[in-house]
Amino acid sequence: GAVVSQHPSRVICKSGTSVKIECRSLDFQATTMFWYRQFPKQSLMLMATSNEGSKATYEQGVEKDKFLINHASLTLSTLTVTSAHPEDSSFYICSARDPSGGGDTQYFGPGTRLTVL
Amino acid sequence: ELKVEQNPLFLSMQEGKNYTIYCNYSTTSDRLYWYRQDPGKSLESLFVLLSNGAVKQEGRLMASLDTKARLSTLHITAAVHDLSATYFCAVDFRGSNYQLIWGAGTKLIIKP
Numbered sequence: 001g002a003v004v005s006q007h008p009s010r011v012i013c014k015s016g017t018s019v020k021i022e023c024r025s026l027d028f029q030a031t032t033m034f035w036y037r038q039f040p041k042q043s044l045m046l047m048a049t050s051n052e053g054s055k056a057t058y059e060q061g062v063e064k065d066k067f068l069i070n071h072a073s074l075t076l077s078t079l080t081v082t083s084a085h086p087e088d089s090s091f092y093i094c095s096a097r098d099p100s101g102g103g104d105t106q107y108f109g110p111g112t113r114l115t116v117l
Numbered sequence: 118e119l120k121v122e123q124n125p126l127f128l129s130m131q132e133g134k135n136y137t138i139y140c141n142y143s144t145t146s147d148r149l150y151w152y153r154q155d156p157g158k159s160l161e162s163l164f165v166l167l168s169n170g171a172v173k174q175e176g177r178l179m180a181s182l183d184t185k186a187r188l189s190t191l192h193i194t195a196a197v198h199d200l201s202a203t204y205f206c207a208v209d210f211r212g213s214n215y216q217l218i219w220g221a222g223t224k225l226i227i228k229p
Contacts (some may be wrong), residue, residue, distance in 0.1 A: 006159075009133065032177070034216070034217075040224075041124045041224075042221075043205065043221045043222050044160075044219050045221045046216060046217075046219075049216060059184075093160070095157055095160075105150075105162060105165055106150075106162075106217060107162065108152075108160040108161075108193070109159060110158070110159045111159040113157075
């Protein structure tokens with residue numbers, strides 16, 4: 001199946017710093033990528049939808065100036081958590097939609113665990 | 118309102134038993150997904166169900182879809198400890214960006 005990578009897998013940073021997370025589709029072109037946040041023992045919360053070459057669409061309640069998303073190419077989307085605070089600590093997961101073959105399946109990255117001290 | 122409801126949310130069972138997880142959704146959908154998540158890990162795709170009456174099986178897991186009832190089931194046969202995980206269903210309501218609406222997840226613990 002299709003592979004999506006995420007980097008880094010784990011990051012610990014100080015409050016006030018910015019953290020960039022990369023999401024790459026390794027063997028397919030993803031016109032659409034999604035960024036999720038997951039709190040412990042909870043379901044996934046969609047943060048934003050990222051389309052290549054256009055501005056991301058943010059879900060209600062998600063601060064676009066705080067969570068900067070850039071979908072620079074058909075295989076790469078980045079999420080930058082700006083001026084991170086402890087409440088931003090969470091598990092961030094990206095997914096990429098593979099439209100080829102009519103499957104329209106979303107493939108998930110391995111996730112990035114962010115801890116803000 | 119687009120809503121996906123899973124039940125039960127927590128299930129503890131003995132090895133060798135059968136059980137079913139249910140996923141109800143609120144409006145017409147083109148496809149339904151089942152995913153597995155192990156603690157601290159990301160999501161693994163299990164099944165994609167595309168049409169009414171679709172049934173897919175992989176090992177001890179079988180998923181089915183009834184679009185008229187807006188219901189999908191994930192059936193576990195003769196459970197083994199390795200199936201312990203959290204299982205999510207997600208529905209594609211064919212919004213403009215193919216966003217998935219997620220169930221709350223079912224945490225399954227299978228005791229040896």
